[in-house]
Amino acid sequence: EAGVAQSPRYKIIEKRQSVAFWCNPISGHATLYWYQQIxxxxxxxxxxxxxxxxVDDSQLPKDRFSAERLKGVDSTLKIQPAKLEDSAVYLCASSQIRGGPGGPGANVLTFGAGSRLTVL
Amino acid sequence: AQSVAQPEDQVNVAEGNPLTVKCTYSVSGNPYLFWYVQYPNRGLQFLLKYITGDNLVKGSYGFEAEFNKSQTSFHLKKPSALVSDSALYFCAVREVGKLIFGQGTELSVKP
Known part of the structure; x- marks a missing residue:
């Protein structure tokens, strides 16, 4: 089973520039997450x-961050314009519900390697 | 809101000794608790989870965790630490289909 793919692995930009990260989840995983790890x-x-x-975008800074998941497969996270405090690793994860919320696969998130963003 | 706390930023253990990484939780209802490990420049890897049933949960790489309802704790343990266990460990709790993570504990195992 292929893992969660993310690109690019590393990105360095100046503040006020834009950046986009891509994620391809595990095949068949209906749920996709973007996490920020400072x-x-x-x-x-x-x-x-x-x-x-x-499902939940309550902590997404919508004035500068946007994300989409067209066709329910891969996803893109965009930051425009970037700020210094956006320097972080952006982790994509996916999961499936197997046998309901208490099932063996329930809420086991599989993470990609992450995209490290440095904003100068 | 659900939350977890990891009271130690760093844990140092000698190789071969038992290790414990602490986690306490605050939830409404029954907790779904998880441990993940993160090696340098890698994503998080699932170790184990507690949903219901036995309070002692066994996971990957010889790790286990003990769920204690009275103390609201879910400590990660291993009987004999390896140098290769050195990594960042995260406790997490499920909230409405997503995971809420603690701040992490850096485990350092010295030969």
Missing amino acids: LGQGPKLLIQFQNNGV
Whole structure:
């Protein structure tokens, strides 16, 4: 089973520039997540998709961040314009519900390697 | 809102000794709890989870975790630490289909 693919792995930009990250989840996984992990902190959820619909984007800074998951497969996260505090690793994860919420695969998120963003 | 706390930023253990990485939780209702590990420049890897049933949960790489309802804790344990266990460990709790993570504990195992 192929894992969660993310690109690019590393990106360095100047503040006020834009950047986009791409994620391809595990085949068949209906739920896709974007997390932001700032150095020294735990991952924080930015947005959650179920198929191609948004389930939770309450912590997404919508004035500068946007995300889409067209056709319910891969996803793109965009930042425009970037700020210094956006320097972080952006983690994509996917999951499936097998046998309901308590099933063996329930809520086991599989993460990609992440995209490290440095904003100068 | 659900939350987890990891009271130690860093844990240092000698190889071969037992290790414990602590996690406490605050939830309404029954908790669904998880442990993940993150190696340098890698994504998070699932170790184990507690949904219901036995309070002692066994996971990958010889790790186990003990769910304690009275102490609202879910500590990660391993009987004999390896140098290769050195990594960042995250406790997490499920909230409406997503995971809320703690701030992480850096485990360092010295030979």
